[in-house]
Amino acid sequence: xxxxxxxxxxxxxxxxxxxxxxxxxxxxxxxxxxxxxxxxxxxxxxxxxxxxxxxxxxxxxxxxxxxxxxxxxxxxxxxxxxxxxxxxxxxxxxxxxxxxxxxxxx
Amino acid sequence: xxxxxxxxxxxxxxxxxxxxxxxxxxxxxxxxxxxxxxxxxxxxxxxxxxxxxxxxxxxxxxxxxxxxxxxxxxxxxxxxxxxxxxxxxxxxxxxxxxxxxxxxxxxxxxxxxxxxxxxxxxxxxxxxxxxxxxxxxxxxxxxxxxxxxxxxxxxxxxxxxxxxxxxxxxxxxxxxxxxxxxxxxxxxxxxxxxxxxxxxxxxxxxxxxxxxxxxxxxxxxxxxxxxxxxxxxxxxxxxxxxxxxxxxxxxxxxxxxxxxxxxxxxxxxxxxxxxxxxxxxxxxxxxxxxxxxxxxxxxxxxxxxxxxxxxxxxxxxxxxxxxxxxxxxxxxxxxxxxxxxxxxxxxxxxx
Numbered sequence: 001x002x003x004x005x006x007x008x009x010x011x012x013x014x015x016x017x018x019x020x021x022x023x024x025x026x027x028x029x030x031x032x033x034x035x036x037x038x039x040x041x042x043x044x045x046x047x048x049x050x051x052x053x054x055x056x057x058x059x060x061x062x063x064x065x066x067x068x069x070x071x072x073x074x075x076x077x078x079x080x081x082x083x084x085x086x087x088x089x090x091x092x093x094x095x096x097x098x099x100x101x102x103x104x105x106x
Numbered sequence: 107x108x109x110x111x112x113x114x115x116x117x118x119x120x121x122x123x124x125x126x127x128x129x130x131x132x133x134x135x136x137x138x139x140x141x142x143x144x145x146x147x148x149x150x151x152x153x154x155x156x157x158x159x160x161x162x163x164x165x166x167x168x169x170x171x172x173x174x175x176x177x178x179x180x181x182x183x184x185x186x187x188x189x190x191x192x193x194x195x196x197x198x199x200x201x202x203x204x205x206x207x208x209x210x211x212x213x214x215x216x217x218x219x220x221x222x223x224x225x226x227x228x229x230x231x232x233x234x235x236x237x238x239x240x241x242x243x244x245x246x247x248x249x250x251x252x253x254x255x256x257x258x259x260x261x262x263x264x265x266x267x268x269x270x271x272x273x274x275x276x277x278x279x280x281x282x283x284x285x286x287x288x289x290x291x292x293x294x295x296x297x298x299x300x301x302x303x304x305x306x307x308x309x310x311x312x313x314x315x316x317x318x319x320x321x322x323x324x325x326x327x328x329x330x331x332x333x334x335x336x337x338x339x340x341x342x343x344x345x346x347x348x349x350x351x352x353x354x355x356x357x358x359x360x361x362x363x364x365x366x367x368x369x370x371x372x373x374x375x376x377x378x379x380x381x382x383x384x385x386x387x388x389x390x391x392x393x394x395x396x397x398x399x400x401x402x403x404x405x406x407x408x409x410x411x412x413x414x415x416x417x418x419x420x421x422x423x424x425x426x427x428x429x430x431x432x433x434x435x436x437x438x439x440x441x442x443x444x445x446x447x448x449x450x451x452x453x454x455x456x457x
Contacts, residue, residue, distance in 0.1 A: 025138070026138035027145075042165040042166075043142065043162050043165070043166060044162070044168055045165070047131070047135065047170065048168060051170050063134070067137075067141075069140065069144050070136075070138075070140050070141045071137060071140040073133045073134065074133055075137060075138075
């Protein structure tokens with residue numbers, strides 16, 4: 001059982017990092033969420049959650065390359081940790097058990 | 107992607123972002139802002155991309171990301187001496203107490219109007235000092251941030267102090283005029299003497315600022331910022347409820363007077379001619395609110411009116427609160443009237 005319970009947005013960000021598989025940084029996470037969920041997300045909201053997930057040791061980060069479009073600033077890539085993967089799986093199992101517990105009506 | 111010179115992100119929001127962002131986050135976040143901005147130019151056009159850039163910068167202004175403001179603010183706390191904090195808190199508490207004084211329980215004191223009006227005006231007029239306080243505080247924080255440039259008349263606070271003292275003197279003279287009108291010549295003379303004494307004392311402190319070499323934190327801008335803002339907030343949010351409390355408290359005392367009058371009626375078969383007629387037989391209560399002088403009584407047909415006048419706040423009106431057991435209240439010249447919480451009591455606002 002994971003130590004942490006995920007909030008809805010934390011879960012979305014953590015899953016998106018897992019989807020992006022090593023290519024997750026601020027802008028790519030925002031775009032992925034906007035494309036997949038049709039939901040407007042700001043960099044500020046993402047950053048807050050990313051820092052929180054990092055504090056919980058569910059993700060880790062490292063600087064990547066700088067590009068011209070980024071004004072020569074480096075990206076910070078996020079990857080999901082083993083603890084993060086366990087937490088995501090636990091969350092999924094909890095959800096599924098709730099779905100399965102809904103009584104079938106005729 | 108070709109980045110044209112005229113497509114650079116808006117400078118002022120970018121400068122604001124660079125100022126507030128925590129240094130550890132600045133590189134990645136600035137890169138993200140730039141990348142998103144240039145992608146949005148391709149998607150939405152330049153003007154919408156600029157708007158979205160500004161929006162992103164504003165939405166990034168949150169505790170997890172802000173670094174500079176908190177870091178610099180933290181520098182102030184250890185630099186402020188305990189006595190400076192106590193003085194700051196004491197002054198602000200004094201302003202608050204003065205503002206609500208006429209509405210608190212206690213013996214009547216006419217001076218409370220003047221004190222409350224002066225404190226309320228401090229809140230309004232003192233807002234003029236807030237921009238000076240902000241600029242001065244920025245200078246003080248910059249000074250603490252440790253640049254080694256020698257102090258000039260701006261960075262040592264001399265010009266800020268001169269500007270603030272000019273505005274304060276103007277405000278104080280207006281307050282003295284108000285005291286003259288509301289309370290009288292003696293209160294105005296005392297007020298004027300206090301102003302002259304204060305300016306005399308401050309002139310030494312201000313001239314010391316000019317020769318100041320120390321880079322320790324000067325708490326003066328905190329006074330310029332906190333006092334008007336707190337006074338204004340109390341005026342806006344607290345004065346209404348406190349005024350209601352004062353009215354209800356006086357009405358409770360008024361109910362005792364009603365009981366005394368009704369007892370008199372039971373014994374004598376008529377209502378008393380005046381409130382003084384009750385003195386020999388019944389205890390006659392006072393309103394017991396600092397800003398309310400006395401109950402007024404008059405016979406009105408088969409009933410009677412009991413009323414008192416409650417001073418309202420600056421910029422508002424005089425309020426007459428009246429009791430009539432038949433609800434035949436008659437106050438002329440009011441522009442609004444409301445039922446009080448207690449039955450048969452109404453209050454009227456007059457021009």
